[in-house]
Amino acid sequence: MKNQELQKRANDVRKGIVTSVHSAKAGHPGGSLSSADVLTFLYFEEMNVDPQEPDKDSRDRFVLSKGHNAPALYSTLANRGFFPVGDLTTLRKLGSYLQGHPCIHIPGVDMSSGSLGQGVSAAVGMALGARMDRKSFRVYTLLGDGEIQEGQVWEAAMFAGFHRLDNLCVIVDNNGLQIDGPVDVVCSPYPIDQKFEAFHFHVISASAHDFDALRAAFREARATKGKPTAIILKSTKGKGVSFMENNVAWHGTAPNDEEYARAMADLEKIAEEWKKG
Secondary structure: OOHHHHHHHHHHHHHHHHHHHHHHOOOOHHHHHHOHHHHHHHHHHHOOOOOOOOOOOOOOEEEEOOHHHHHHHHHHHHHHOOOOHHHHHHOOOOOOOOOOOOOOOOOOOOOOOOOOOOHHHHHHHHHHHHHHOOOOOOEEEEEEOOHHHOHHHHHHHHHHHHOOOOOEEEEEEEOOEEOOEEHHHHOOOOOHHHHHHHOOOEEEEEEOOOHHHHHHHHHHHHHOOOOOEEEEEEOOOOOOOOOOOOOHHHOOOOOOHHHHHHHHHHHHHHHHHHHHO
């Protein structure tokens, strides 16, 4: 896809994030907005998926390890055609299939999310299973930079590196903030790249908000043989909404009606600038 089309799709994903969290009066907009571009790239260009056959055996798999970013995954899946965009306003509501963490019964969701740090283990298991069954699909998992403070992440990384799972791509959304504050103040995970390298990963660093950089990173990951890949993406928490950007207060806070209007105005302004450009 052309970058301009991907940018438009990502902006629609961001609108869905803000709308769903506002409707639920709960949720996690900050990290969802920072990961909107990479999820858009994965589902609209990188991964082999088909909304008409969401359970197709040959599909690539995706695991949202930082499950509280469900609004971003739901909005991406809806805009990709897995279920109606209108259903996003049912987020977290009684009786809705779109709850606070993704569940495997949702069209397009390959793994239910649990406690932070667990998703990468599930992704490693999928990648190993693909190898054992001689299947060619790839497995992608998205983690937060605060999440990688969890020990289970590194147990899974050790296993993946030892078994040379080159069909596995671990993505870290490095927006620098977690619920309690800056990650390097709460419990620094840095240097993230060197940690993954120590576990025998091929490591790529890129901008999370540059589609050329994302395309190059995932091409390099596909071309890497004999070891798994970790892509460390430098991102902006709350990306696209001016008053949410780099503001830890929006990690898990829903906008009120006035803030929702301001946020949507920001996203509409971005869309208008692209039309002019």
